[in-house]
Amino acid sequence: MALLDHLLKYVRTGTAEGDKSLLGNLFITPSQFDQLCAIEPGGMRILVGNKGIGKSAIVEWIAAVSKKDNLPCLLIRPDNIVGKDFPTAQDIGTLKAHYYGILVKTIAARIGSQLKGFLKGDAAKLYKEAKDQGLTEADLVEKSLELFSAISSPVHKIDGVKLAKDLAGVNSPNSLIAAINSQLLNGAGVFYLLIDDTDQLAAPDQSAHLNRIWALLLAVRRLVGECTDVRAIVTLRSTVWERMSSESVGQRDQTDHLRGLVVSLKANDTLMESIIRRRLEMAAKDAGKGIKDPYTIFFSGTHVNLPSSTEVRPWDGFIIKSARERPRDAIQFIKNMIDSATNSTKPIGADEADKGMKVYSKERVDDVVNEFSLDCSNIRDIINSFIDTDFEMDFEALRTHLQTIPSRSSTSIRGETIKPETNEGAIKILSLLHECGFINARVLDNRKPKGFDHILFQDDPNFVRLDNWNNLQSAHWEIHPAFRTYLMGLKQSQAAKKLILSGR
Numbered sequence: 001m002a003l004l005d006h007l008l009k010y011v012r013t014g015t016a017e018g019d020k021s022l023l024g025n026l027f028i029t030p031s032q033f034d035q036l037c038a039i040e041p042g043g044m045r046i047l048v049g050n051k052g053i054g055k056s057a058i059v060e061w062i063a064a065v066s067k068k069d070n071l072p073c074l075l076i077r078p079d080n081i082v083g084k085d086f087p088t089a090q091d092i093g094t095l096k097a098h099y100y101g102i103l104v105k106t107i108a109a110r111i112g113s114q115l116k117g118f119l120k121g122d123a124a125k126l127y128k129e130a131k132d133q134g135l136t137e138a139d140l141v142e143k144s145l146e147l148f149s150a151i152s153s154p155v156h157k158i159d160g161v162k163l164a165k166d167l168a169g170v171n172s173p174n175s176l177i178a179a180i181n182s183q184l185l186n187g188a189g190v191f192y193l194l195i196d197d198t199d200q201l202a203a204p205d206q207s208a209h210l211n212r213i214w215a216l217l218l219a220v221r222r223l224v225g226e227c228t229d230v231r232a233i234v235t236l237r238s239t240v241w242e243r244m245s246s247e248s249v250g251q252r253d254q255t256d257h258l259r260g261l262v263v264s265l266k267a268n269d270t271l272m273e274s275i276i277r278r279r280l281e282m283a284a285k286d287a288g289k290g291i292k293d294p295y296t297i298f299f300s301g302t303h304v305n306l307p308s309s310t311e312v313r314p315w316d317g318f319i320i321k322s323a324r325e326r327p328r329d330a331i332q333f334i335k336n337m338i339d340s341a342t343n344s345t346k347p348i349g350a351d352e353a354d355k356g357m358k359v360y361s362k363e364r365v366d367d368v369v370n371e372f373s374l375d376c377s378n379i380r381d382i383i384n385s386f387i388d389t390d391f392e393m394d395f396e397a398l399r400t401h402l403q404t405i406p407s408r409s410s411t412s413i414r415g416e417t418i419k420p421e422t423n424e425g426a427i428k429i430l431s432l433l434h435e436c437g438f439i440n441a442r443v444l445d446n447r448k449p450k451g452f453d454h455i456l457f458q459d460d461p462n463f464v465r466l467d468n469w470n471n472l473q474s475a476h477w478e479i480h481p482a483f484r485t486y487l488m489g490l491k492q493s494q495a496a497k498k499l500i501l502s503g504r
Contacts, residue, residue, distance in 0.1 A: 002344035006287040010279040014331030016056035038179035041187030042228035049265030052328035055235040073192035095215030123150040152189030152229035189229040300349035361485035387491040402426035431464040441475035
């Protein structure tokens with residue numbers, strides 16, 4: 001097998017589904033893992049994070065460890081819990097009751113298909129009763145709740161130290177041991193309920209649809225309150241949670257009740273480096289290259305000339321800074337560089353980095369369009385408009401450019417038409433671009449090694465707003481490196497077309 005083929009095995013997709021068979025050797029726990037797993041009796045967690053940051057990998061890992069340690073755990077997704085009959089009423093009370101009933105029935109049904117080993121004695125009897133078609137709706141729910149408690153593992157039978165060590169993977173389990181013993185094992189029993197990709201339950205561009213997600217969250221909250229052995233984790237994209245928390249027609253009054261249950265998943269440079277290095281180390285081991293620095297095995301030299309730039313940066317920093325704080329992006333970027341290699345027996349060099357970045361940068365724009373086109377149909381046109389700007393600019397230059405965008409093409413953001421040449425319109429466009437990670441604010445911060453820090457959307461979702469004008473004005477604004485090669489390529493392509501049309 002060629003050198004880069006060993007690496008390709010570990011960077012082929014970067015998705016939880018694609019990495020499922022490798023997860024046991026690859027999973028790195030984030031810093032938020034302790035508070036996520038150690039759920040108190042009758043508690044739940046809402047795991048919020050960007051698309052591609054690793055939410056699905058986390059719940060897949062918890063499910064895999066639970067199975068290994070004989071702990072009852074169900075992982076379900078929206079396509080499992082959406083019933084055929086959907087209520088015509090859209091009020092939160094009706095929707096909550098609807099999803100509560102479906103949730104209980106779904107769990108009971110999947111216990112029979114996924115947790116048969118737990119159906120013994122009283123649990124088997126309760127399962128049969130819960131499946132009895134002659135039961136009334138109320139009786140069915142009651143029997144199901146009794147079933148959930150019956151299959152839960154009694155806390156005195158759970159080895160908290162072993163569970164923590166297994167969940168921690170390659171990380172130190174010490175803090176997780178303390179958290180699990182004090183919270184997860186404080187009660188009668190434990191039954192993990194994991195609900196992934198919750199945002200797929202509705203169309204987040206439609207405000208009324210957000211009530212469906214609210215209803216499911218509130219239904220889960222009711223379930224864990226009525227059956228305290230169930231410890232639930234629900235995943236949700238950060239942009240959807242932000243909309244749910246701020247939409248005027250949403251359930252903002254519910255935010256206070258659920259905010260304390262939110263665990264915000266963030267991928268700092270340390271976590272990103274750990275995730276990438278772990279994959280490189282596994283690939284190096286497969287290639288029989290020993291324990292030397294894996295970057296020197298798969299990449300040429302210690303540094304790389306940045307694509308279309310004179311700047312030089314270490315390979316690890318180059319990959320991390322290009323990845324939008326999303327591990328999946330970093331993994332897929334490495335694959336793009338492998339795909340660009342003409343000789344898979346040699347390490348990745350500057351040419352592969354340049355070619356790979358061209359593909360990677362365009363894919364990141366496509367990702368933004370796919371994720372935000374329902375919020376703004378001309379989001380690609382807005383991004384394309386930056387081919388004539390600098391990649392780094394002060395607020396005045398940015399504001400001037402943003403004000404011209406609605407004049408170039410009709411712009412509507414989440415149902416609101418944006419007027420040209422207004423500060424209000426410019427801020428609304430900037431808010432969307434900040435949310436999707438296209439552009440970020442750089443602010444002075446003497447506490448940081450370089451004397452500045454970047455304010456990302458996940459750091460402060462409310463940073464870009466009209467009443468924060470002074471802070472917006474004092475910041476320096478930078479287009480994320482992931483999008484720069486795309487803009488340069490677009491500018492070159494347009495220049496070439498003009499030359500052709502001019503007859504030169």
